[in-house]
Amino acid sequence: MSGNREPMSGNGEPGRENRAALGRVVLRGGRVIDPSQRIDATGDLVLGDGKIDSFETAAGAKYGDDVRVVDCSGLVVSPGFIDVHCHLREPGREDVETIATGARAAAVGGFTAVCAMPNTQPVTDNQAAVGFVLRQGQAASAARVHPIGAISLGQEGRALAEFGEMVGAGAVAVSDDGRPVASAHLMRTALEYARTFGIPVADHCEEPTLATGGAMNEGIVSARLGLKGIPAEAEEIMVIRDILLARRTGGHVHLCHMSTKGSVELIRWGKERGIRVTAEACPHHLSLTEDEVNGYNTNAKMNPPLRTADDVEAIREAVRDGTIDLVATDHAPHHYDEKEREFADAPNGIVGLETALAVVMKWLVKPGIIDLPTLIDRMSVSPASTFKLPGGSLRRGSVADVTVFDPGREWKVDPARFASKGRNSPYAGHTLQGVVMCTIVGGRIVHQAAG
């Protein structure tokens, strides 16, 4: 594994406080929650040399003048969030998002690291392209950016890409996300070959002959609106295929953006048998149903589509009980004009980095489905362990990737204020709960909320 990179070598944003960065920082008086050590206690978290230094629970500790003290009273101090699934669009669609704007949006959302999917133009399917993403991420100097390489050359579903060289250049996983791996043989080979390098194969589960032309979930709403539906089975058929191939090969399959109750049941089946399957769910599939499409709202169009209330409930429960290992955003910015069209022709995807925490807070923590330590596990600890990334812990000596948030504060979503270039959010105008106050990457503050 090529983990434990220290990518924070670039220049900071002008006017931002960087000088205290690699000195000592004390996050004082917050509720420190670290599920990796089963810690949930009030105290001071001390960072130094880009690492976690210590956790002091004694009140009123004194620190020297060279130490930057950030008051965290009333706030939660957590290992930094990690998003294993986002689309940063560079290279190719820099008009829509760049690695720099995406990494900044991630920092605003409390993510200290993100994994960039390889469906760029050209596709990130070789070591040079992986190196480019890594370097752009370092230059962005916000959240860490971990590249994901393609499974197949050009994501065309035929020839395997060079996993070994891509991993050598910094890729942390492989995926043809955005496109399904239609060939079961290719998927089998990818799972076998990826074992050599210890990386997960992340699959976008979609049986293409069932899903072709579909614009939303198949059901009563699609019947009413006259839109071609994507049945739940299009996902579930591939979920069970991948689980069975993981059983056959011993490879690690990671199932992206799970959206149906049936998928949850199949993953549970796989995990009970000790098969190496992990899975993610997106905030939108935890909060919204197909009803959002009414009125042909293209900001409710994504793939997999929003499903039924039953599905949403099953996904929430799966996040609670760990059947679904982690929350990932599938952040997918699009140009305003591209979404401003006939529903069937509009592209799939919504932005998610800057609303993820607040959506999970509002729809899972507030109603009591999960508690804060579980949220932090699903958004930080579990992504780090599943993809073998640095971070995900406040243990002494870990990288000082920390997120500080106010779990109670409400705010109204105004996409015009996003750091992302994307404005395509189904939560525009919604009042959400939970504000990221401070994001620290490698001991350096990369985002601090006003007020």
Add this chain to the structure above:
Amino acid sequence: MTAPLGKDLLALEPLTPEQIRLILDTAGPFKEISERAIKKVPTLRGSTIVNLFFEASTRTRVSFEFAEKRLSADTVNVTASGSSVSKGETLVDTARNLEAMRIDMVVIRHSASGAAHFLAERIESNVINAGDGTHEHPTQGLLDLLTLRDHFGTLEGKRVCICGDVLHSRVARSNIWGLKKLGAEVGVCGPRSLLPNAVAELGVQVFDRIEAAIEWAEALNVLRLQLERMQGGYIPSLREYNRVFGVTRERLERAPRDLLILHPGPMNRGVEIDSDVADGPHSVILEQVTNGVAVRMAVLYLLAGGPPELAEAAKGGADRESGIGNREPLGGNRERGTGKR
């Protein structure tokens, strides 16, 4: 006064039974205009209407155009070929350009479900949906309702079966909502591969066999088998379709009663409907076409802000002093919707 239908007519699903009855009642007086030697009244004089057709259509476009002209509106027809659309202009730009020319209404036919809705949210002109993808075709639904009501007197408790490609049919959706709102019982009959998977949740009875549908129903609305949408291979052959689902004289003769036969056209004779049924004594297919003009006149009139109680007077000649003939040309009293940007 606010317009009784709101700004637009996009679908029948959101309308109340009262609104549907109002349109049908308003269509009554307008029917007579088309029977005159001089088929023109000044009701919409000075109004400009664009017929924006992104999909081929003869019947619907001509019907709208007659309705507009018989109400004295100025009309322009825009079709997808030979317009800026074929140069890649987006729907929203097309609409904004038209609106910049200060039009009052847009009649839109488009291959994408939701296109009329999309337009209506973005321009201030009244929008009438003349068929959007596989969603709805509300004026077709209304003319079907009018035709059925003319024959039955009421739709309350009547049993109407919609036969054929319900999955891809905007006519079917408009019929289902309209019929149910007026109290009819609705059945659908067709191969399961051409019915929406969630069809039962639409509140209709499903018949797998056409014989059972014929035995149950008092009227059949036979849909055109959308040949151009059949690329997905939903049925094995037209021949078998006719043998299993075709509405034939032999099948109708075994029915316990005479059935009214409707078809939205254009017909595939010998596929979904046999010629001797289409041309037979119980076919009301041409009445549908006649009613289409009256229903569209009623819709135009009501959207333009015409008071329903003056519809009778509105059909009078130019010499008749009605509130309609003298109203402000651009209908300053029209309810403006949620036009944005």
